[in-house]
Amino acid sequence: MYIFDSIKKEKVEFVPLVPDAVTMYVCGPTVYDDAHLGHARSSLSFDMLFRTFKTLGYEVNFIRNFTDIDDKIIKKMQDSSKSLKEITEHYIQRYNEDMDAIGITHPTLAPKATQNLEAMIEMIENLLKKDIAYKISNGDIYFDTSKDKLYGKLSNKVSDDTLSRIESVSEKRNQKDFALWKACDEKDIVCFEASFGKGRPGWHIECSAMIQKHTKPVDGYSIDIHGGGADLLFPHHENEASQSRCATGHELAKYWMHNGFVQIDGEKMSKSLGNSFFLKDTLKIYDGEIVRFYLSSVHYRNDFNFNEEDLLNSKKRLDKLYRLKKRVFDITAGEPNLEFKKSLLDAMSDDLNISVALSIIDEMIVKSNEQLDLNINDKNAKKEIMANIDFINQLLGFGYQNPFLYFQLGIEPQLAEKIDNLIKQRMTAKLERNFELADKIRDELKSMDINIMDTTNGTLWEKIS
Template identity: 40%
Template sequence: MLTIYDSAARAKREFTPIRPGHVGIYVCGMTVYDRCHIGHARVLVVFDMVVRYLKERGFDVNYVRNITDIDDKIIARAAENAESIESLTDRFIKLMRRDAEALGCLPPTSQPRATENVDEMIAMIETLIERGNAYRADNGDVYFDVSTFERYGSLSGRDPDDLRAGARVAVDEAKDDPLDFVLWKHAKPGEPQWEAPFGPGRPGWHIECSAMSTDALGTTFDIHGGGHDLMFPHHENEIAQSECATGCHFVNYWMHNGFVRVDDEKMSKSLGNFFTIEEVTQRYHPEVVRLFILSSHYRSPLNYSDQNLDAAQASLSRWYSALKKVPANAEPIPEVMDAFHEAMDDDFNTPKAIALIHEQLSLVHKIGEQDKEAAAPHAASINAMGAILNLGQLDPDAFLHWSAEGDREDTFDDAEINQLIAQRAEARAARNFEESDRIRDLLLDNGITLEDGAQGTTWRRQ
């Protein structure tokens, strides 16, 4: 039985899809005005893991992750760069997809762009105006009237009266209530705009996801995901406008991944602890980043630090070293796979699932040198569990021989390393242990660790 922690219910609930055997999942995607950062990496990897495991459990998954390609930040960045909005957003969409692929993420079933779905947004806003849930203000903007939705604040557990007491209204806004939020921004000179019955302009951010999710998945769908920071106000606003426009319950399960912190501090450009996926994966293999993310439960805070990434690097090196020594040419152990599925069925408990993998790794290392046949089922179990999480599926040498971008000009290439290992073997055969040790230390000084075994010497980059 698969259970999912539903943020709206604040409890784990047995997962029952609307259509048996089918799952519709919508995840709030990126606003494409800059490179994706490690916070985005967590969203990408977490929901890729969720989709992969749903597929493992036999579900046909329709995974929708939107792209916001028009908003204030995009307009400002394009003007700053003196380039067109289309050029800016196309460039960062390509880079976003490259980052996601590097992290081992499957492409979503569909990736709707906001600018390609403005007609659906206009239609939803028209419906909200007709039903008395939205109004056109004196400044030409269209706002959602929060007072018309009784359950406002139910997802985040916030009291509308308390929110009003602390709300700030910008001087150029003409809304009736501090909590009302913009659905349509009136046209301003030099900005992109679309014609609409309520005046030319462009959509607000919140209406994008309501229009695109219901268009792709229907008025009620199974799972809506995103970062914890989106719970309020974005997801709260989505619920209000969607349910008022359709008259239907919007989402059955809300999933939110936890915040990413850097050395136990909030990630912020002003603090100088802001890292893009590109920057991190130049220093660490992308699969190390994936393991690091999945080693914490998706709802827990994730602390980014060199120490934690170094630990993930060491774990994966041990993982690939084991699989290189012992081929996974046996059937996985049923009891191990049952325990893995039990962990994942419990709200996608990847830390527990990965702990099971480490237990099997210990057994492979313990018995593999003496009896590869006895160790093979354990290696097969590691491989099977890793395949579900998309970990440990690379060629072992491809991972073990990988080097960080900054180290690539300062160390030996693969051919030079293999030549030095051959020279060391000759020195050992001649009992010239001084030369053998010299070569080993030379390689170690250049970040190359040697491992001697019954099948010869293997190496990996530190």
């Protein structure tokens, strides 16, 4: 397995801390709103990594957290007069729904910040004891970045003037210092007890503490891989790494991976630009698997430029897999073709080279259709083809649907019946060699956005997307 380490900035061979096992931690969402396309892409990228490791035979411990303590959640509480739990549980549920819809494998563990306060408090106490953390007059606790000589090594941001945009708090010892704990008083609605005063944790300490609590360090590292969106490299991951290093004495992660951004028509997707796309909105129009296929089709490290025209084009590629699946649907899977299996896994083992993986699938589809054109009743071929499709699903999460239903999404039963009737009428007309009527019926179906195809197994129909 080769992965691109975003700290070394090069592709490196993955060597696990513990043989045949991998622990990966990915920064999950802050649950104050619905998931957008960017969340989908991040989940998707690491889902692909998760599946690849598992297919390679690794035992994978995959942790993805929920940040359920945050200023934005507090703002939402104030605006809605709902409790923190009401808000966060609601969005966690909706997040899980969305991820299920696009076929994301469940992580082995999905801890929440609220469940790990003790670990955070412990870590802060530890840092205070070492005089790496300090309290300012309002009770806030800051991390002293000057105490960590390796601070900045991760993101390569070292000089102070590069940080000009960080708001400066007068009592901070260094401009780069960040809050570990934000003090609170009676007025605050989210407030936790700690030996060093009431308050709530800062964002960065959440991940560090959760990793510390849920993993065992090996060879000076807490985990094998730490992942997240490209925007998290600085300051979030830099701060996480520094805290953990200072508190625990070992490095947080052996490898760091960052996925690229989703843009809408070449622009960054953001609320302020008014072009934010919620996954839920997309899923109202398009099937989750189609969204999954589309968002997966660009290498995870590149930025992804989302637009509906490309989505529809990418669907045509998935359609071909399902048309093949239709042709072998009457058979149970045998064993996949070894060469196919190997080349597909090799592609994904090369830093998740999805483009090569997809081209291998296309090649398999063409070959399979050729075989079936030659002999549609070749059972051995069909068994292998079905198994190949199953393998694609295992590794990439595509092709799991009933192929007939895939092409009939959103069609009501009454409409399906009407379509079947029209097809029967056309059949009769064809037998009577009344091609004029047959073509008329076909045109009528077409006007209903239904495409038909005459095959040896009778006339099949598909909804035109």
